[in-house]
Amino acid sequence: MTPREVLALCRQKEVQAVDLRFMDFPGTQKHFTIPVNALTEESFADGLTFDGSSIRGWQSINESDMLVLPQAETAMVDPFMKSTLAMTCNIQDPITRSDYNRDPRNVARKAEAYMASTGIADTALFGMQPEFFIFDDVRFDQNVHEGYYHIDSIEGEWNRGRFSDSKNSGQQIRRREGYFPMPPADTLQDLRTEIMLTAQECGIGIAGQHHEVATGGQCEVDLEHVPLLQAADNLLRFKYIVKNVAAKHGKVATFMPKPLWNDNGSGLHMSLSFWKNNETLFAGSGYGSMSELAMNAVGGILKHAPALLAFCCPTTNSYKRTVPGFDAPVNLTYSFRNRSAAIRIPVHTSSSSTKRFEFRCPDPSCNPYLASAAVTMAALDGIQNKIAPGMPLDKDVYDLPSEELTAYAKVPDSLEKSLQALREDHSFLLRGDVFTEDVIDTWIWYKTTYEVQAIRERPHPWEFALYFDS
Template sequence: MTNIPASSSAIADLAEAQAFFKAHPEIDAIDLIFTNMCGVPRGKRLRAHEVLAVYENGRFLPGSVLVVDITGRDTEETGLVWEDGDADRIVRPAAGTLVPAPWLGSNAAQFLTSFYELDGTPNDLDPRHILANVIDRLGADGLTPVAAVELEFYLLDTSGPRPDAARGPVTGHRSRDIQVYGLREMEDFKPFFDDLYAACDTQGLPLESGISEYAAGQFEFTLRHMADALRAADDAVMYKRLVKGIAVKHGMEATFMAKPFADRAGSGMHLHVSMADENGANAFASASPEGTPLLRHAIGGMKAALADSMAIFAPNANSYRRFRANSYAPVASTWGVNNRTVSLRVPAGAPATRHVEHRVAGADANPYLALAAVLGAMHHGMSNQIDPGPPVVGNGYEAADADTRLPNHWATAIDVLQNSTLMREILGDRFVTHYCTVKGVEMANFMGEVTALDYDWYLRNA
């Protein structure tokens, strides 16, 4: 049985903030945070008395920040800057997210917010609202998504001309080997991990097991699954910020960039999802390793939507460097049981734990949008009883063909999303239009840069 909590989509009330400051009178540097479509936390630094006012009345912020690109540049092409008069909307705090931020000092805290129109309507470009809308659709069918987010990241030394794997704080050793599941690597970074767990406990983030991943300096930790997918995405956003902050305290840089090194493993965001029924029981639970027919239909929906949602799972130019055969990053719309070479894996486990692991998204994806795309696709598959076909047995990379291969170029993925009726139904027509505009302009700016590789390849040879 799964205990289903109240939705975290609720707006926090003034009493929550008053109780927090009563318990933490020393705190007077508080970050108001919102996360726009590019997944970068942005916001304002407030004093305690200003926070109380936000919890009582909200805070005005320009709506244009909803469509700034990954670099923080206004995307004027959306029409939401000058044509809109750069008009204010209002942000309101998300319940349960006002917590200390210990890596910033003993007087620091933070809270998450969502954007609303001035009449109180949820803003349809805010990723939190988009995910909440998808969850509500599942709820109307008597289903509650139970979700967990796994994130891979690198700890880097950025003091040289190029980033490199960080030296372990205990021995000063810089690994050059893969050492997947290596315990010496975990021991060497223990001071960092101790602070990471302590900060997560302070913020109420359900951090569990961690491993040394498939490259020097790469690690993965699990956030515990919960029957509140919006809170799971909130936790992922807070966790990424926390990891980066703790790393800086230890003289390192943490990155969730999808592919920091051409010759090393990329970093993924693996999304684990099941569905609880109206009684809180796992609707996918089955003695069969493939799960229930409902799970098969959910997988059918995810397979059908994978290509259309690739620009959500791989939002940046660098994202597409991660997808290579035999790399543990999937390249085709495939599914299987206890098989890490496919996009959609039903893990081994007891019948009551039956769920699906969505393995496509990079660690650079926006957690709200990635979960919204996955859950919306599952809802599509379950509502229409889509058959996923037989599971892949053996090497999923060899099973890839022209019909199942996913878009592997940024421009193609943006174009496919732009023209997807299904994703417009899941994420919202206006959101898809503006997201593709932002990413299209971002791509044009990226491609307009002349890099060192241009000179290496073409200066003398062209």
Template sequence: MNISVSMNKFDSKIKFVQLVFVDINGMPKGMEIPASRLEEAVTDGISFDGSSVPGFQGIEDSDLVFKADPDTYVEVPWDNVARVYGFIYKDNKPYGADPRGILKRALEELEKEGYKAYIGPEPEFYLFKKNGTWELEIPDVGGYFDILTLDKARDIRREIAEYMPSFGLIPEVLHHEVGKAQHEIDFRYDEALKTADNIVSFKYITKAVAEMHGLYATFMPKPLFGFPGNGMHLHISLWKDGENVFMGEEGLSEIALHFIGGILKHAKALTAVTNPTVNSYKRLVPGYEAPVYISWGYRNRSALIRVPAFWGKGARIEYRCPDPSANPYFAFAAVLKAGLDGIKHKIDPFAYVEENVYEMSEEKRKELGIETLPGSLGEALEELEKDKVVKEALGDAYKNFINYKWKEWESYLEYLEEKHMPKDTKKVTEWELERYFFL
């Protein structure tokens, strides 16, 4: 985007521009500047204090600079403001703990091998009535793919979809999900960095439209005990010289299989990044379509990695354990680095299965080499600490991330002890609702 052109196109409506980045949890942060300072934000950057941003600098060394990425400029259709994403700098150099910058560097490493990554997400969310308490009132009783009177939120989904193109998102499928008041709106895949931005934008749009209708939208992995959780399956493919390198003569290519092998090898550590909350592990339990067994297969929806049916250049894998509480920049960087490790070291995928893994006996799973994902955030963090590849994917943010998440886990354990609750409880606690409901 040519900034001089963009400045000329401002009309009287656009008075301010929001400079948007995310913190360690993937929560949007930022500041507003007068529209007249947009060119300055692109060329010189806008300084800010990062000491109170979760996962950023300490108070003793907190001067950071936000530089706007002009290609991400959009105007918010229901407000008189524009928004733009960007990169964070420190001492005139890219700031090592900037989530967007971390993904950019991971993609640059991928490009050195000749690959470009495309990702399509499937974020799920619930809509709840506002009632001033944690008593979560459900505004409809629809079920999976309901389209008639049971689905009271169809007009809200349509409204969200109508706003999405203004932010550069192309909606593809809208439908009611399995849970009462649970929904999904899929949007078109794109290059990895653009898709990560799109996830942040999609959550913003969805929450804003819900607010307009007096509702809360939550992407919390498991807001209700006994109801399906919110997942965010990722459809991933690699391209080289304009060709999908996951497409083989019959089925997937060798590159794709090695990419799967890398993800399977690092799957336990990856969950700390793709499922980074205490609440994430209330979703990752058998019986709710959330994969907990480290396996792969064609069309098998009980496997961690599924290969959907595809035509033409549509070859891809579907990584099924991530949830919408993940910081998308961290998650994409970690998954792509794990897959690239598989390609570089020619790691063959293991635990291939086309049967329903949930219905298998423990003996059968052991025979097939099917292991289990971590059962808690604490277990996932232990796996992360042992995994060099996933740690390196987080770059300078790793130390901040692991320390922040260990404190989160310890705080939860203290809460359980105070409430005399078992450590392995699958109930959704008030502690989780207060911490994660607005993610």
């Protein structure tokens, strides 16, 4: 769409309000709303002001004024708000009119521009596969004298002995047996279909939806492959849809990686392929019918994976998912078909257009602009420096003896270690001014101060079970 077409759409749909949306630094979407008559063609170029000092990780109060610039191509009629059209925005400095370095969407835009400038590829296609939980109820708090959480789901195996006003169906999903169950055990089929259809109405291509492995309402909806920036935009829009459809039905959705102990967590598998002049660069005659360029991209991602996880697995909770014995990969390996590897080359049809690989480490708590930009930069570094990925691992990683596993590098086991890896290995991210030293430093500072340190300072409920009688 053009700005003029957006204004015409507003008249056609009798829109009365325009919702302007952007993403803060850690990865939460923000918005404010203007009346439709305040939106003009000039608004798209001139922008609208807001207080950047009130956004996490952004401006100081003495430099608080910032601009949002609506992006016409992102316009959609909001399915949940009355007479409202929503648009994603870019952020600019109001004095220099330069794009703001700490705007995550700007980082993704620069990653696409840098990729094109290298001459290697003109398009990076990402297929996002977000997993998430839909619960019936959640309660949590942390105070000076208490810290707790309580989650409930009618599907949860812990409710097989449930007594309530209604009859117990006895159809609860057993722990780690939630993959593809039929209704009535799968209580979320209609809700997931509503999510899928709403996403399609909002311009997001969907490949399919299903129940995932965990008990308690774990779901997956697969988004179709689109270019990097659009993929990140779509994931933000998708999360908004999931949360609002769940709320409409009196439920609550979360993209937290590991809300349930001792069951599978939620990942965000990223399928990636590079293209040039509408032709894939990943098809070839090598391992898994992949090209040498594709394998170098794999090598780059595996080499930089510890640093990448600071963006791809950016919460302390993320590392409760990446533990041995569950589906999340803990060894930095690659393989054809093998889902226990960090990078999987999937089996599809013989068509060259389907050739891609899947990075299985990321989780849905990530800022999709920063995560997909970082993965792209690592893949480009692998191609530029012809980084070999080593030998594939075609065995079940989870069944290998410990002495054989020592030959393979591991993912960091904490956010603190991933941040340290990013501190030591980020020069590949600085090329083309895609990430800046300021962005890297601010990310490490924010995550260390407000998440790593904050968790370290607070007692954990399990510590009481371990130590109260000391």
